[in-house]
Amino acid sequence: MEKTRDAFYSVAQKTVVDAIVKVDGIEIGMFTRKTEAQLRLEYQDLARGTWEEAEAKVEEAYITQVEASTEAEFWSYLGAVPPLCRNVTGETESFKMSEMKFGCVTFIGVRIGERFFKFYDKKSLSHQQVIEKTRRHLASIEASAAESA
Incomplete structure (x- = not known):
């Protein structure tokens, strides 16, 4: 060896x-x-x-935290290069760019309802994991907003 x-x-x-x-x-x-x-x-x-x-x-x-994005940015990234994978299930959608930032880390675009998000993470994340990570981010923002109110 x-x-x-x-x-x-x-x-x-x-x-x-x-x-x-x-x-x-x-x-x-x-x-x-x-x-x-x-x-x-x-x-x-x-x-x-x-x-x-x-x-x-x-x-x-x-690997980055989830952050808000725009619909225009979502479609721009989706159209930049063929996506590695794209999932649409009801009110959620996600895609991963086929180009890696480093190793197995790539750009991930997310739509939940009418809201759009983006982050970098490993290409091995499933659509469900991507949506869960995004929803955890949303929950933490809502919790912070409730505490400040």
């Missing part, structure tokens, strides 16, 4: 910076040819882990 390569990554800058290699006993970035100390000058939150851990941490950084 091949050993998993370690990597430097930055969650704040949402990037896997470089794979780690050892040259003359010193660990450096495979492509940048910089040491960890040198990279830390550019990436204050520089971390290291396996390549898989680095990708997973950066992927998580791309």
Whole structure:
């Protein structure tokens, strides 16, 4: 079994910076040819882990909260590229863009009744999970509004 390569990554800058290699006993970035100390000058939150851990941490950084959108924006995104999947069930509709932002994270457009929403999340979410996430967001907004009233 091949050993998993370690990597430097930055969650704040949402990037896997470089794979780690050892040259003359010193660990450096495979492509940048910089040491960890040198990279830390550019990436204050520089971390290291396996390549898989680095990708997973950066992927998580791309997931966003649900936010309000417009009908025009919904149709604009839906028509930009062929959707990965589109679901319409009664008063709800969702689609995922076929282009990924990073890893398996993509843009998700949502319609519930006459209201429109958007967020980035993993393409593996089902339509039901997308609608549930959006409804939780709506419930938290309504709860906040009730508390302030």
